[in-house]
Amino acid sequence: MKYSFKNDYAEGAHPRILEALLRTNLQQQNGYGLDEFSLAAEQLILNLSKSPNSRVHFVSGGTQANIIVISALLRPHESVIAADSGHIFTNETGAIEATGHKVHGVPTADGKLRTDDILKVLEQHTNKPHQVKQKIVYISNATEVGTFYTKRELQDLSDFCRRYNLYLFMDGARLGNALTATGNDLTLEDVASLTDVYYLGGTKNGALLGEAIVINNTEVQDEFGFHIKQKGGMLAKGRLLGIQFHELLRDNLYFDLALHANTQAMRIKEAFQEAGCTFLSDTYTNQIFPVLTNNQIDKLSANFDFYVWKKVSEEKSAIRIITSWATVEDSVDVFIREIEEMG
Amino acid sequence: MKYSFKNDYAEGAHPRILEALLRTNLQQQNGYGLDEFSLAAEQLILNLSKSPNSRVHFVSGGTQANIIVISALLRPHESVIAADSGHIFTNETGAIEATGHKVHGVPTADGKLRTDDILKVLEQHTNKPHQVKQKIVYISNATEVGTFYTKRELQDLSDFCRRYNLYLFMDGARLGNALTATGNDLTLEDVASLTDVYYLGGTKNGALLGEAIVINNTEVQDEFGFHIKQKGGMLAKGRLLGIQFHELLRDNLYFDLALHANTQAMRIKEAFQEAGCTFLSDTYTNQIFPVLTNNQIDKLSANFDFYVWKKVSEEKSAIRIITSWATVEDSVDVFIREIEEMG
Amino acid sequence: MKYSFKNDYAEGAHPRILEALLRTNLQQQNGYGLDEFSLAAEQLILNLSKSPNSRVHFVSGGTQANIIVISALLRPHESVIAADSGHIFTNETGAIEATGHKVHGVPTADGKLRTDDILKVLEQHTNKPHQVKQKIVYISNATEVGTFYTKRELQDLSDFCRRYNLYLFMDGARLGNALTATGNDLTLEDVASLTDVYYLGGTKNGALLGEAIVINNTEVQDEFGFHIKQKGGMLAKGRLLGIQFHELLRDNLYFDLALHANTQAMRIKEAFQEAGCTFLSDTYTNQIFPVLTNNQIDKLSANFDFYVWKKVSEEKSAIRIITSWATVEDSVDVFIREIEEMG
Amino acid sequence: MKYSFKNDYAEGAHPRILEALLRTNLQQQNGYGLDEFSLAAEQLILNLSKSPNSRVHFVSGGTQANIIVISALLRPHESVIAADSGHIFTNETGAIEATGHKVHGVPTADGKLRTDDILKVLEQHTNKPHQVKQKIVYISNATEVGTFYTKRELQDLSDFCRRYNLYLFMDGARLGNALTATGNDLTLEDVASLTDVYYLGGTKNGALLGEAIVINNTEVQDEFGFHIKQKGGMLAKGRLLGIQFHELLRDNLYFDLALHANTQAMRIKEAFQEAGCTFLSDTYTNQIFPVLTNNQIDKLSANFDFYVWKKVSEEKSAIRIITSWATVEDSVDVFIREIEEMG
Structure with missing residues (x-):
């Protein structure tokens, strides 16, 4: 799953x-x-x-x-x-x-x-x-x-x-x-x-x-x-x-939960930034839109589900990553590792 | 309460x-x-x-x-x-x-x-x-x-x-x-x-x-x-x-719960019948509409909440009793006793 | 026509x-x-x-x-x-x-x-x-x-x-x-x-x-x-x-025209009254609803158009007669004569 | 007028x-x-x-x-x-x-x-x-x-x-x-x-x-x-x-009237063209949108009514001229003369 x-x-x-x-x-x-x-x-x-x-x-x-x-x-x-x-x-x-x-x-x-x-x-x-x-x-x-x-x-x-x-x-x-x-x-x-x-x-x-x-x-x-x-x-x-x-x-609680979601999104954002990705828009909440190569998208899709949001060229598309109050920190860790290794 | x-x-x-x-x-x-x-x-x-x-x-x-x-x-x-x-x-x-x-x-x-x-x-x-x-x-x-x-x-x-x-x-x-x-x-x-x-x-x-x-x-x-x-x-x-x-x-479960509600309503209905009350309509589900004297209504209202539904004369009104899956049998027992004693 | x-x-x-x-x-x-x-x-x-x-x-x-x-x-x-x-x-x-x-x-x-x-x-x-x-x-x-x-x-x-x-x-x-x-x-x-x-x-x-x-x-x-x-x-x-x-x-002009319509309706109403008819309602404007026998309705229908409005018994129905600013006095005269002769 | x-x-x-x-x-x-x-x-x-x-x-x-x-x-x-x-x-x-x-x-x-x-x-x-x-x-x-x-x-x-x-x-x-x-x-x-x-x-x-x-x-x-x-x-x-x-x-008649409107509009269009005007869009029906100087608009407005439709620069605006089945040929003649003389 x-x-x-x-x-x-x-x-x-x-x-x-x-x-x-x-x-x-x-x-x-x-x-x-x-x-x-x-x-x-x-x-x-x-x-x-x-x-x-x-x-x-x-x-x-x-x-x-x-x-x-x-x-x-x-x-x-x-x-x-x-x-x-x-x-x-x-x-x-x-x-x-x-x-x-x-x-x-x-x-x-x-x-x-x-x-x-x-x-x-x-x-x-x-x-x-x-x-x-x-x-x-x-x-x-x-x-x-x-x-x-x-x-x-x-x-x-x-x-x-x-x-x-x-x-x-x-x-x-x-x-x-x-x-x-x-x-x-x-x-x-x-x-x-x-x-x-x-x-x-x-x-x-x-x-x-x-x-x-x-x-x-x-x-x-x-x-x-x-x-x-x-x-x-x-x-x-x-x-x-x-x-x-x-x-x-x-x-x-209400604000703690929202902050958790934002924090996880920002951790992922940073990983994409360090991997050299650009973004569709510069966001600081729980949604990020990194632009990836088709190959990168395929790799990340093996273990994670997300929407391919917008085609930006023949070789690249933006994806949408959304986090929430329930996003599991360990899963984010794994995702970040895969980002680091996506090439 | x-x-x-x-x-x-x-x-x-x-x-x-x-x-x-x-x-x-x-x-x-x-x-x-x-x-x-x-x-x-x-x-x-x-x-x-x-x-x-x-x-x-x-x-x-x-x-x-x-x-x-x-x-x-x-x-x-x-x-x-x-x-x-x-x-x-x-x-x-x-x-x-x-x-x-x-x-x-x-x-x-x-x-x-x-x-x-x-x-x-x-x-x-x-x-x-x-x-x-x-x-x-x-x-x-x-x-x-x-x-x-x-x-x-x-x-x-x-x-x-x-x-x-x-x-x-x-x-x-x-x-x-x-x-x-x-x-x-x-x-x-x-x-x-x-x-x-x-x-x-x-x-x-x-x-x-x-x-x-x-x-x-x-x-x-x-x-x-x-x-x-x-x-x-x-x-x-x-x-x-x-x-x-x-x-x-x-x-x-769905039908058990409905039956429970009906059963409790019918127990209450029977108590009103035995107390000589008439009803606005002849019902067999979880709603009953007994006609009571104002005095009876006052007495029952001391410990129980219900709607006074329709005035039928200067001295009498119909009330509405609704039961549900959650109606507590013991509370119905108490209510029935009060009906028996409402005069 | x-x-x-x-x-x-x-x-x-x-x-x-x-x-x-x-x-x-x-x-x-x-x-x-x-x-x-x-x-x-x-x-x-x-x-x-x-x-x-x-x-x-x-x-x-x-x-x-x-x-x-x-x-x-x-x-x-x-x-x-x-x-x-x-x-x-x-x-x-x-x-x-x-x-x-x-x-x-x-x-x-x-x-x-x-x-x-x-x-x-x-x-x-x-x-x-x-x-x-x-x-x-x-x-x-x-x-x-x-x-x-x-x-x-x-x-x-x-x-x-x-x-x-x-x-x-x-x-x-x-x-x-x-x-x-x-x-x-x-x-x-x-x-x-x-x-x-x-x-x-x-x-x-x-x-x-x-x-x-x-x-x-x-x-x-x-x-x-x-x-x-x-x-x-x-x-x-x-x-x-x-x-x-x-x-x-x-x-x-506006009121003259309305009065003309009313007047013609009242002339017809009077004719029906004299013929012994009752009416669905007692009206004084340009609509009248006389109650006629089926036979009377048939006779009047030969030369005049009107709605049969409401059945009142097996033998009788109310019809609706509406007049207007344009209602021709001569046509009303003819209609009145037919009412007088409708039996 | x-x-x-x-x-x-x-x-x-x-x-x-x-x-x-x-x-x-x-x-x-x-x-x-x-x-x-x-x-x-x-x-x-x-x-x-x-x-x-x-x-x-x-x-x-x-x-x-x-x-x-x-x-x-x-x-x-x-x-x-x-x-x-x-x-x-x-x-x-x-x-x-x-x-x-x-x-x-x-x-x-x-x-x-x-x-x-x-x-x-x-x-x-x-x-x-x-x-x-x-x-x-x-x-x-x-x-x-x-x-x-x-x-x-x-x-x-x-x-x-x-x-x-x-x-x-x-x-x-x-x-x-x-x-x-x-x-x-x-x-x-x-x-x-x-x-x-x-x-x-x-x-x-x-x-x-x-x-x-x-x-x-x-x-x-x-x-x-x-x-x-x-x-x-x-x-x-x-x-x-x-x-x-x-x-x-x-x-x-329906098409004759429409043609009349179009014809008058095209006569006016031609006059504007000969006066060197451009148009907002190239139209052949009964509406034309010539671009005029503010000065020209003022002159034409003395004897004719029309909408100033869209400002195109500080000095110029497009106006809208609409003709109809009722447009009087003589009035169009006068308008054309004024266009020729608007400078």
């Missing part, structure tokens, strides 16, 4: 999470997110982010979070701007459009939106009422290609959005990885103060499933539960989400 | 399910429902229902299952017929309409649709193309009011639907309770052969979450995954659903 | 409208409703209704008006309450649901909603957030069955809606007929002050096509044009609508 | 159309497109396009036609590919997305899609079921920038679409202009045999309003009326559309 670096959801949950589920299993709790664990987990997030007026809702997955947040915030004629590598633009089977809204996909060099990108979209849509009205800016942090936003960059986006009356929404499926990356200077508190809505990903950071949607903008908090229920995102046993986030956040 | 009979999702999962999650936790698996547990669980369902050409998809919850199935099957101008007590008509925040489709809510005496009810809707919609075209008949088994369909009744609906070119879709959030009810003569095999689509509920029968959608009609199986993904129903760690259904179905 | 009483859109436009189109035909005008005729027609409506802060938009037809208004006003989890005879509930192929919203259809005796009907719907939907939230009350005046609202009735609905934070929306496809009916005490000014939105029907009252949507509630006027464009309701040559409404409203 | 070259819908209808409306005005006709004029106009189109098995439906405008056709043809997870200058991508306020479907906007040099453009989109969407499935190719002929498709080009698109199981849909809001352009070698018969659906525009070619949707693919003809009604596109007085198309198509 090959060891897999294909994604960050190949294993189950961190053992402490399963223990918490066991420990609480037979306690009778309210359904639909009103259990005491969900309420306590909400409080932990408000405390961590120093944002007491925010509201938290737990849902099963990232696409669901995106659907619910975006459709709840927009009126029918409004649209959302995203990088064209953004998950909502390219990897959710048209989920946002299925709720009636256009997504503008903007080409970027590194998966990160900048104010100029957004401004260009606004300038191309001034023919009212014949064109959609842009209302949400969607960013992912970490991005789908492994990069992250600095505090300066997020501040710029936030200032721009407030000036142009746009909501800033951060997809944080890998927010843990972003906040623990080498070079990151952004805190959860910053995220809470600079975005209107974001979510804190659990699925890719130790949970069985679950994303914590945090609504900072108090003007869009009302009646949010209706949207969760309507879109099929409200679990009868909401405790399942509450218990997991409570366990992840009651101490530093 | 009062013991609760308010719903059948107040506890976590059956211990065997948590054990199975623990046992398999660190095995690397494919995501998005392609893990080996989901594939094995699908095979168990096909075997149990003797329906080898059916296809199975696991999703998180009932509303999600309803959204995905109905929107996948209908063209824009088509509608679905349900009892007006049906979950999709009254308890899903307009989830089906949010996908663009009308739900016709038909009044029924006992939560069960009959062919005459359906025919009446068809006859009221003959002004083409000015009225929607009915295309799905949605039934719940057990129903939202605790009743169940006999084989004869399901056969009639199925024959009718085939004659009128309608799909028959069964919401089986409590299918286990229906199939193990006293007086039931329907088998899973019958359900598979008489419906186009149904689902087997896990959330209310021992799982943390999860419903198994079973598509029997081979003409509507293609490309179903797109709809799951688009509606936010595809879990990255699909293993979570696969492992649970595999554990529930690899022996008789 | 039989003379038809089947509907009120069997002929083209009132001659003055065609003349106005001819007269202005080659004037170059702005597109999309910004032509001078549309602007002038808007002003006429504001003056007539003494509602200077209202805003007017012209669209092609009633279903389109309903789609645009309702989808513009509602957030995704909100619904609309209508009589179950309401056009949006039963005769628009699920147009409202296709924009994502549930329509609650309430049985009524005479096609008119009353506050008790609405209250009952509200009381059945208190389980937040599991049920849709009611936000619009939709009424038709005249109704689909020929009845109309008195000032008292509209005042009650308006008061109720304001108390419960609901929008009151009047479908006025036949508003002219309502306002000129015998017994009516409602004025256009009342309609403007008591509703949030209404429309003034042109299609069934002398125009080739066109409804004038009037938005009285200033809080929902913004960005309305986006919704018209998005739903396909914005005509490039908006002048076509502006010219017609300008012609209808620059003197009393 | 300046003479306007801003668009091709500034005037009313061709006089023969108004005459036809007058002539037929008081004939009683069936509603909803079942009048004898609509039926006769359908037959004329089938004859002209030698496509007896096609079906024709008349609707009010282009956006409405696009909404109805696309939403009727697609299942929820399917998408449409268009040029990024395509009307549905950029100028319909997200109308297609509002029906739930993604539009892929492809950059093109000249507003025309080619098979390579389409193939590239397909190749970027192979990650099933995580990405939408492409199902319709939408092209405009003439395009939004004045170019047209040759027979070879349409044949290539058609072959490609059939090979890849895609529907080919032609927006023919300006189809008359395309088919009468200098250099065009495509016939209406070709269009009917090479596309699955197209429409023949009336609004921009002599009618007050109206587009004739022609469905050639017999597999998607059924139940089309439901979609028209649901999307608010079914006129009660469908005769209004039928009469106009009947008049335009009973002899060569």
